[in-house]
Amino acid sequence: MISSEQVGKRIARLRKEKHMSQEQLAEQLNVSAQAVSKWETGKSLPETSSLPLLSSLLGHSIDSILLPQKLVVLSAVYTDGQAAYDVTHFVNQLIVGNRLNLVVNKLTFPESIKSDRLKLLLLKYETPSGVYATYVFNDDLLTIDLHSTGYASSPSELDIVFAAYGNEQANRNVLNKIKHYEFFQWKQLTASHKLFPSLIDNNGNDYLLLLYLNEEGIHAVSCAEGEQIHYTPDRTRLFRTESPHEHCIVEGVGRLGFGRGMDCSWAGALLLSLTARGVDTTYEQIMGVSGACWRIAFTAMWDYSSTDALVAYNYSDPAFNAYGLTAIWANNLNPEERRLEKHNILESIRNHQLPIAINLRVAPEWGVITGYLDAGGTLLCRSYFDDETFEKLRNDPEFLEYMKVSKGYLNVDNWPYMLVRIGNQENIPSALDNLYASFRIRVDSMNTAGNGDYSLGYRAFEVWQDGLLDDAWYKNASDKDFARRLGVNHFCMMGLTDARRSAAAYLQESLPLLGNRPGYTALSELAELYAQIAALLAGYYNCMTDPASVKSDISRQLWTREQREQQAKLLQTVAALELRGEALAQAVLQH
Structure with missing residues (x-):
């Protein structure tokens, strides 16, 4: 049988847990404040039409409101001291015969917290003997019945009941240290190894977690190493300051x-x-000192990854060495x-x-x-x-x-x-030392056969030309495969054109480094040679149609046999010029 008096007390209790006045609850329910007052004093019951919204606002099922058990969870929060989820409604459904048994872990609740902090469930519950609070950490069992008495509320200053320093994998209880520091009435606590030494086997992040009671119930607050937890001026709450x-x-x-x-x-x-x-620095300098400006790689599989600067040769270490x-x-x-x-x-x-x-x-x-x-x-x-x-x-x-x-x-x-x-x-090398290092990379990378499926240098030019002239493949390829190869070809031409443009710019910028040394003539000729290569490549590339701008079913019209032959001849010409460039680079190195 429904008791209007018990229902009224339950509504009043749950409303206060949500920190709502009678007027605020009435406004959200679209009823008068007087109606709410009558419910809470047991003079009337809520209308049936109001119950679903009332249940939602209070976070409890309709049955829990109208047929209140002697054991009720007033609030349940799953938290790591930073992120928090209200799971009150979920936990109340697990009460059977005025008894709650619950193992807390990451699979228990609909919401999960992805962090390496300690995670726990904070509970505030009511029995016929009073209102209490408790907590339980992940992987622990929580059991509450009508005889359970947890922490009572603290009506004056807050009371810290648990403190830990570390993380979910490794932590230590530091409550005794907190109680010691409370003697000094500090306005804040800093999470540091000075105040809270870290465990020697903890290789992860460290966090300070504090659980405390006040008149509202039990709370958790956590901060990372280097951050602070502050007391409010009346010392009834704790809060974490946002760290830089x-x-x-x-x-x-x-x-x-x-x-x-x-x-x-x-x-x-x-x-x-x-x-x-x-x-x-500039992009061209990075390409130059790393040696990536001399780069050419290609795979017979025709893959976009051919343009990745590091897929077939280590240009990275020279770049970092050049900048110290x-x-x-x-x-x-x-x-x-x-x-x-x-x-x-x-x-x-x-x-x-x-x-x-x-x-x-x-x-x-x-x-x-x-x-x-x-x-x-x-x-x-x-x-x-x-x-x-x-x-x-x-x-x-x-x-x-x-x-x-x-x-x-x-x-x-x-x-x-x-x-x-x-x-x-x-320890930044001189620009001249970087230039010499770049030339050595050029000679080595252009004469390296390859790495795995990727051909490098002069061999890459040959593989690319062979692929362009493989008429049987283009005749038998599906439209999809044809379109993909067209895209790879365009992408690789873009990469080669960009690299040689960068080489020309880097060489021109490097001319003053040699002054009147014998190698200046060779360097000057090399700069002119790469300006010529860059112009040849750019002239061809700028006339190519970007495959991304057209439909794949017309790829064959965009890339004819004559065009592929023309490009193969261009690559052959460039490769020949590259051989002349190698001789000039060797001449610079000899001086």
């Missing part, structure tokens, strides 16, 4: 994209990273290694040492990580595929609002399978 580590965005990092004069995505990403930290930098690689990490590496990435960003990585968005090209939000929960970046997104969403109000938060950067979508963090700059 919560969000960190390096503003003003330029855009990436093909057709912007930096068609080698690795060199483009590295340029943005270096300029963000104040290194005075150390590179820390993090490739093909497992989930645990990723979690630890994330900490290093955030630290690098805070130092304006932006990591570069491949496959951040859309497809496997290089980009640069420019910042983070939500304490690293969201990474931001520049990639070679941003323009399409910006164009597609340029009139989307929600997107434009988010751009204000992210400072114009897009989110990282994928964990990269190759990532480079760049250390401090020291």
Whole structure:
């Protein structure tokens, strides 16, 4: 039988748990405040039509309101001290015969918390003997019945009942230290190894977790190492101050994209990273000192990856050596290694040492990580595929609002399978030493047979020409395969044209380095030679139709046998000029 008095008491209790006045509840239910008052004093029951919304607002089922059990969970919050989910309604459904048995873990609740912090369930419940609070950590059993007496509310200053320092994998109880520090009436506590020594076997992040009681119930608050937890002036609540580590965005990092004069995505990403930290350099210099400006790679499988600067030869180490930098690689990490590496990435960003990585968005090209939000929960970046997104969403109000938060950067979508963090700059070689190193790379890379399925240097020219002249393949290929090969060809021509343009610019810029030395004549001739190669390639490439702008079913019309033969002759001519360039490069090295 429904007791209007018990129903009224239950509504009043649950309303107060939600910190609502009678007037506020009445407004949301579209009833009068007097009606709510009558419910709570037991003079009347809510109308049937009001019950579904009342149930939703109070977070309890209709049965729990109309047929209240002697044991009721007033509030249940699953939390790690930062993120929190209200699971009151869910937990109440597990009460059977005025008894609650619950094992807490990541599979228990509809919502999960993805962090390495300690996770727990905070509970406030009512029995005939009073209102109590308790807590239970992940993987522990919670049992409550009518005889359970947990923590009573604290009507004056807050009472810290548990404290831990560490993380979900390794932590220690530091409640005694907290009680000691309370003697000094500090206004805040700093999560540091000085106040809370870390466990020697803890290789992860450290967090300070505090559980405390006040007159409202039990609460949890957590902060990361270096952050602070503050007391309110009346010392009845604790709150975490937002750390400068919560969000960190390096503003003003330029855009990436093909057709912007930096068609080698690795060199483009590295340029943005270096300029963000104040290194005075250019894309052409990076291509030059790394040796990537001499690069040509090709695979008989005809794959877009042929243009990846590092797929077949190590141009990366020479680049970092040329700028006096150390590179820390993090490739093909497992989930645990990723979690630890994330900490290093955030630290690098805070130092304006932006990591570069491949496959951040859309497809496997290089980009640069420019910042983070939500304490690293969201990474931001520049990639070679941003323009399409910006164009597609340029009139989307929600997107434009988010751009204000992210400072114009897009989110990282994928964990990269190759990532480079760049250390401090020291022992920078001279520009002349870098020029000589670049020439040695040129001679070596052009005469290296290849790496795996990829041919390099002069051999790459031959493989590419053979593929262009394989008439049987083009005759028998499906439209889909034909269109794909056309796309790869266009992409590879773009990469080769960009590389040789960069070589010509780098050589021209390097002329003053030799002064009147005997090698100056050879260097000057080499600069003119690569200007000629760059002009030949650009003249052909600029007349090519971009396959992305047309339908694949007309690919055969765009790429005729005559055109392929013409391109093969061009590559043969360029390869011959490259041989002349090698002799000149050797001449410079000899002087």
